[in-house]
Amino acid sequence: MSNIDNLELASTKNRIRAFIIDDLAVTFVIMLMLWDQISVSGGDFTTILLLINGAFIQVVILKFIYQTFFIWYYGATLGKLVVKIRVIDFDSFGRVSLTNALLRSSGRILSEMAFYIGFFVAFYTESKQTFHDKIGKTLVVNA
Helix, strand or coil: CHHHHHHHHHHHHHHHHHHHHHHHHHHHHHHHHHHHHHHHHHHHHHHHHHHHHCHHHHHHHHHCCCHHHHHHHHCCCCCHHHHHHEEECCCCCCCHHHHHHHHHHHHHHHHCCHHHHHHHHCCCCCCCCHHHHHHHEEEEECC
């Protein structure tokens, strides 16, 4: 990173916006994956929820790959790119390594499975780090 003096932590509002965009993107892909089965269901909401629950493992794998790849390769997911925030290495303020991106994605999945409690950790740390940021040794800053 060329100029660490200009780093500013991303706002909670932008992080929430990015989260929503990312979840919508993943949901869209899941809907595409299950479209044949969904169209047969006639659009019944309960049936659609059962189909998605039946694809739980695939959903977790998709989220894991999505988060890992985008954070490692681009330093941001699609949602983060849209709201102009990015993820950097906590120690070097540079690009996130593949290992740390894998760890961060794993921590994020665990946080989601534990009723998003890991996300609330950000409210109690000076650096606004969530559980998955702590695990992956990352910071989320303005781009």
